[in-house]
Each structure stands twice: as structure tokens, then as C-alpha cells.
Amino acid sequence: MAALDAFVPRAGRRYSEHRNFDYGPDDRTNISMLSPYLRHRMITEQEVIARVLAQHRFGDAEKFIQEVCWRTYWKGWLEMRPSVWTGYQTDIATLPRSAGYDAACAGRTGIDCFDAWTVELKQTGYLHNHARMWFASLWIFTLGLPWQLGADFFFHHLLDGDPASNTLSWRWVAGLQTAGKTYLAQADNIFKFTNGRFDPTAFAHSAGPPSEGPVAALPIKAAPPLPTGAVGLLLTEEDLNPESLDLGGMHITTVAALPAVANRAAAVTRFTTAALREALLRNAALLPTPAVMLDTADCDSLIAWAQTHQLKVIVTAYAPVGPASDRLAILAPALALADIILVPIRRAWDSAAWPHASKGFFAFKDKIPGLIGV
Known part of the structure; x- marks a missing residue:
């Protein structure tokens, strides 16, 4: 929130004119540096855009808003082409x-x-x-x-x-x-x-043709209906702003978090784990039971947590294609065998935006004013 507050005044024409310059790690005043927080949805795209539009006209801040929406576009594009992720992992x-x-x-x-x-x-x-x-x-x-x-x-x-x-x-x-x-x-x-910091000479001057054909887009699946009554909330690193989820008639009784995805640099693991813990603490303050960081992402630890709190339904923010989604795809059937349902909650922003990512970004860009209501 402090980073967002500091950047918003610079999100207009100044950003548009200077954003492409890389002045080095000691001077990032020309860009927002919000990406680590947006990546984990500690702050949301809608929240950031609304704050920017409260201080800038859309025309002045359009370039920054487009950069925020690139994240949404990429998410939607991959959501419709999950085979690209599977092939990449292979x-x-x-x-x-x-x-x-x-x-x-x-x-x-x-x-x-x-x-x-x-x-x-x-x-x-x-x-x-x-x-x-x-x-x-x-x-x-x-x-x-x-x-x-x-x-x-x-x-x-x-x-x-x-x-x-x-x-x-x-x-x-x-x-x-x-x-x-x-x-x-x-x-x-x-x-x-780079403002003259680098003057390279030894690199390729031509690029060979790509070797892959077009990938067909699948339709975005309909979001599942929301449950009602008492449920547990499971956090993943994909979405750490559960306070802004539409919970409808649900009543959250307890919260747990899956640990950060493994096999990344120590600094990334520390940052992501701290973000998970912070989200847990924020939400635990509203509940009578302790929030839990699960020791592992395996089925047994999740089922044990659910059974301890007599849960029949666990809800989690929808995880787009990626490691968290892969994890949940393994956990959901195991939970079902234990008579526990795992229900993803997809944000209205994603449901509205992702279907427009079937082609290139320029087609998606034309939809941005309608998505943000300007």
C-alpha cells in the first residue's frame, strides 16, 4: 500500500514518457515497482487502476493502465490454452x-x-x-x-x-x-x-523463424456456483487478498495457506512465504480459530486441517493456469474422497476480462475502457 501511495502521483504522463528507461537498480522512480504485489494479488488490478483514475484522467494514465492489464491479458490467454503451460513444463x-x-x-x-x-x-x-x-x-x-x-x-x-x-x-x-x-x-x-550505461556490440543481428504453429483457444469455463454456510478458506500464493473476494452467503470459520511453490531462489521463497503469512494474520484477526500455514502441500495435511475443523467445504481464490493450479488439481480429488469439496472462487474481473484474450493484446486493449468503466 505504501508503494502504491508513492507511485500514484507519477502514474500519468510522466510514467508514459519515462517508463522505457532502465536507469539501473538504484533508480526506479520512473516505474511503479508494484509487480511483486500485483503478482500475488496482495493488491488487485482493479484497486490499482481505481486509485490511479482518482488522480489522473484516463488519457493521461492509459499507458500505465494498459501495463497493469497486460497481466490480466496474459492470464486469460494461458487460461484458454493450458496445453502451452503443460508443454513448457515438459x-x-x-x-x-x-x-x-x-x-x-x-x-x-x-x-x-x-x-x-x-x-x-x-x-x-x-x-x-x-x-x-x-x-x-x-x-x-x-x-x-x-x-x-x-x-x-x-x-x-x-x-x-x-x-x-x-x-x-x-x-x-x-x-x-x-x-x-x-x-x-x-x-x-x-x-x-539504459541512458548510456551499456553499449553492446557482440550479439545476433538476425533471428530465425519460430518453429510452432498456432494454438487454438478453448472457451473460458463457467465459474462454479458459490456455496453457502460455514466453510474453510484456503490461501495460495496466487491471490492474497481474500477480503475482496465475493463470498456471497458463505461464513469463513477458519483459514489455512498452502506453502510457497518450491524450487525457487531463497529470496523468492522468503518474500512469498512472508506474503502468505501476512495474509493469514490479516484474516485470522477476524476469526475465532488460529490461521495455519500448512507444513506441506500434500493431501494428508490439508485433509487433517479440514477434519480438525469439521469442514465439508473449502473455498479458495481461483488459481489460474500455473503451479498453484496444478497443486489444486491434485488436491481436489483427494479431498473429495474424504467427503470434502474444494470450490474455487473466481473474481468478476477475471470472468469479464479473460474471454477477450482469445487473440492478440491490441484486440484486448480495446476492451479496457469497458472493463474499468470509463
Whole structure:
């Protein structure tokens, strides 16, 4: 909330004019730095946009609002194409790690900007969006490394590592999101938008064609009906703002949280775990029973919690395609065998926006004014 308060006055024309500059980790005053909180929905897209529009005209803040809505678009795009996530996970598990991959991950490629961004990413858990694009282009086209391993490297280290935004942004650079269009980093662009910090020379000047055909979009499934009566609330790292969920006629009697997704950098795990605990404490203050961080994400610990509190229904904020969704897909059948129903609650924002992500972002962009009511 403090970060949001500090940024809102700068969300208008100033943001639009300066957002593409990467001045380095010691000067981020030209961007919001809200992405780690939006990624876990500690603050929501609607909340951020409403706060911005309270101080700026839509035309002045449109570029920032579009950037917030890119997250929503990516979520909807992947929700309609879950096979892209499944294939990406398979590739991560099977692709070989070469000496070139090891050098890239260690920041020992000899490309000064790339190596500096590698160090920055590991030390801070963040890279400017422009730097992420340059990094991915160099990874894929200059170093000749699989985009999937680069996306996984980012997801491992980014505090805002988002299954949809991260994976699909890497696919976009590789030329798989927009047919026939790759993103090739240019030396003059890097020099200009790093304010002269980097002046690279040794990188690829051409990009090969993508090797994947179009992926058909599936329709967004209807949201399940909301239960009524006493229920337990299960938090995942996908949505840590349960206070703003539409709970209808439900009465929350107890709260638990699944632990952070494993196999990420220690700093990412600490940040995500702290966010989970903070959400638990916020909501536990309203309940008569203690809130619980489950020791593991396995079925036994979740069933034990539910049975301790005599739960027949557990609700959780809808988890879009990604690791949390994969976890819940395993847990739900096991809970059902114990006569416990797991019900996802999907936000009205997602239900309204995701169906518009069937094509490219420019088609989605035209829907933004209607989504935010301007």
C-alpha cells in the first residue's frame, strides 16, 4: 500500500514518457515497482487502476493502465490454452543444460549488459521490463539457448515471477506468440534506454523463424456456483487478498495457506512465504480459530486441517493456469474422497476480462475502457 501511495502521483504522463528507461537498480522512480504485489494479488488490478483514475484522467494514465492489464491479458490467454503451460513444463524437465546455459546463469557470457542483468536479477529479484526483453533476446538469439530454460531461470529468481506473464513474454520474444514476429535486441536501443550505461556490440543481428504453429483457444469455463454456510478458506500464493473476494452467503470459520511453490531462489521463497503469512494474520484477526500455514502441500495435511475443523467445504481464490493450479488439481480429488469439496472462487474481473484474450493484446486493449468503466 505504501508503494502504491508513492507511485500514484507519477502514474500519468510522466510514467508514459519515462517508463522505457532502465536507469539501473538504484533508480526506479520512473516505474511503479508494484509487480511483486500485483503478482500475488496482495493488491488487485482493479484497486490499482481505481486509485490511479482518482488522480489522473484516463488519457493521461492509459499507458500505465494498459501495463497493469497486460497481466490480466496474459492470464486469460494461458487460461484458454493450458496445453502451452503443460508443454513448457515438459520441456523444462527434459531439455539438457549445456555449458553455455551454465555460463549464462552465472553471468559469465562476456556480454557486459547481459552479465550485469544476471547479477542484478539474482541480487534483487527484479529486472526492468525493457531489460527482460533484451535479456531474453540475447539468451535466445545470441547465446542460442532454449527460451524455456530462460523463462524457468527468470521464474526461479523473480519476486514477481508469474506463470502466465513470464512464460508468455519469453514466447513472445522467441516469436511464438505473434506469428512470424520475433523480438531482436538492438545495440542503439539498449544504449539509449539504459541512458548510456551499456553499449553492446557482440550479439545476433538476425533471428530465425519460430518453429510452432498456432494454438487454438478453448472457451473460458463457467465459474462454479458459490456455496453457502460455514466453510474453510484456503490461501495460495496466487491471490492474497481474500477480503475482496465475493463470498456471497458463505461464513469463513477458519483459514489455512498452502506453502510457497518450491524450487525457487531463497529470496523468492522468503518474500512469498512472508506474503502468505501476512495474509493469514490479516484474516485470522477476524476469526475465532488460529490461521495455519500448512507444513506441506500434500493431501494428508490439508485433509487433517479440514477434519480438525469439521469442514465439508473449502473455498479458495481461483488459481489460474500455473503451479498453484496444478497443486489444486491434485488436491481436489483427494479431498473429495474424504467427503470434502474444494470450490474455487473466481473474481468478476477475471470472468469479464479473460474471454477477450482469445487473440492478440491490441484486440484486448480495446476492451479496457469497458472493463474499468470509463
